[in-house]
Amino acid sequence: MHFVIIGGDAAGMSAASRARRNAPDMKITVLEMTQDISYSACSMPYVLADEEGDMDALIMRTPAVFREKHGIDLRLGHKVEDIDPEARRVSGRDSEGKNFEVFFDKLLIATGSAASMPLIPGHDLPHVFVLKSLDDGRRVKAFIEEKRVKKAAIIGAGYIGLEMCEALTERGITVQLIRNAPEILPWLAPELSLVVEKALGEKGILINHGCTTERIEAHGSRLDICCTEACFDAEMVLMAIGVRPSGFLAKNAGLELGAAGAIAVNRSLQTSHPDIYAAGDCADAYHVVTGEKVWIPMALTANRAGWAVADHITGKPVRMEGVAGTGVFKIFDVEVARTGLTVQDARKAGFDPVEVVVKSYSRAKTVAGSRPVWVQMVGDRQSGRLLGVSMVGKDNEARRINAAAVALHARMRVADFSTADLAYAPPFSPVWDPLLVAANQLLKKL
Structure with a gap:
């Protein structure tokens, strides 16, 4: 069997490694269009925050390890441009512009996601960046250091945008955050969103709400970022308005697309062609609360899906239960965590949602x-049923959310969760953990 993988990051290389363990004699070929594989993209803001940080330190395994230790035919600089399902062939060009074609028995599409870039005037200026690939990180780092940047604008306030507020501030760069919505993190309750916004303001982040960027103009080394009613100046711009699934190869090959334009897969990660799989940020998934298809790109999901594909093609039964959308990030000393559905999500999914917002304490009040x-x-x-939980605070909320995530996977009712035997000792929690306080209050409303 020849197992061909398009894409050499989380899902792709996890699948390649697992397939080699499961089937030592299998022929495995990985086609990666860049020169980088198997790296921690999520850590790039933290490397950028450190003047001595090294982007290449984020590479988990080098190409030599996969080639020499695992016997994988890893081809860098190979961009796949076409998939022919009937001929079982992929084709494209390598870094030297030469055509190539590879035939497969089983194929995994693990092309990930791409940074969204609004096609406004000035989006292609050399001062304007995205932060998605390792090369993006190298370019941002080099620009900051070579130009000695002192003022930056970030357009968008998702995970990366907010993490980069901290990273750039740590480098002594003044940050202007430009957001087209009227609030930070609109999926949070206003009380929680205000905590995040206050933390940004205390660190000197200038926030512009409800500002849709119309154009970016260059004036020498300075940029003007012009919105509907005002312009802001900066020396560099980071576009951080989100990502989109890279499903164009699948679409052109006639494979079905699913949620948000991601590649549609079943619970065994098979696409509409049974010998072609998709995993990672390019593929959709099932939500554990609704049972419906969703697109929620996350690193753990990608790695787990890569393993599942390898297991399935080597004869092991696979059924992916799905995702809860659990995510965490930090902004300076504030931790933001979420899992499951918001009220808006729940209503769209046909539930009759009820919500509570409570303020509690992370430890016993008498404990430092x-x-x-x-x-x-x-x-x-x-x-x-418990449908979703979000948390904001400054003391281990990123860990606390895991209890709620497990409850969602177990399809627990709020009444069941409220009786969970969560750990208590004064240095770690009040007698009534904040999650239990919220569950008890929610029970009253239910």
Whole structure:
């Protein structure tokens, strides 16, 4: 069997490594269009925050390890441009412009996602960046250091945009955050969103709400970022308005697309062609709360899906239960965590959602280090099911959210969760953990 993989990051290389363990004699070929594989893209803002940080330190395994230790035919600089499902062939060009074609028995599409870039005037100026690939990180780092940047604008306030507010501030760069929505993180309750916004303001981040960027103009080494009613100056711009699934190869090959234009897959990660699989940020998934298809790109999902594809093609039964959309990030000393559905999500999915927002404390009040923590919890009025939780605070909320994520995977009711035996000792939690406080309050409303 010849197993061909398009894409050499999380899902692709996880699948290649697992397939080699499962089937030592299998022929495995990986086609990666860049010169980088198997790296931690999520860590790039933290490397950029460190003047001595090295982007190449984020590479988990070098190409030599896969080639020499695992016997994988890893081809860098090979951009696949076409998939022919009937001929079982992929084709494209290498870094020297030469045509290539590779035939497969089983194919995995692991092309990930691409940074969204609005096609406004000035989007292609050399001062304007995205932060998606390792090369993007290298370019941003080199520009900051060569130009000695002192003022930057970030357009967008998702995970990367907010993490980069901290990273650039750590480098002594003044940051202007430009957001077309009227609030930070609109999926959070206002009480939680205000905590995040206050943290940004305390660190000198200048926030511009409801500002749609119309154009970017260059004036020598300076840029003007012009919105509907005002212009802001900066020396560099980071576009951080999100990512989109890279499903164009699948679409051109006649494969079905699913949620948000991602490649549609079943619970075994097969596309509409049974011998072609998709995994990682380019593929959709099932939501554990709704059972419906969603597109939620996350690193753990990509790695787990890569393993699942390798298991399936080597004869092991696979059924991916799905995702809860669990995510965490930090902004200076504030931790933001979420899992499951918001009220808006729940309503769209046909639930009758009820929500509470509570303020509690991370530890017993008498213990040093106890900090306020805000919990937003959503349940379904009809079934009593727990639907989603968000948390904001400054003391280990990124770990606390895992209890709620497990509850969602177990399809627990709020009443069940409220009786969970969560750990208590004064240095770690009040007697009533903040999650239990929220669950008890939600029960009253349900």
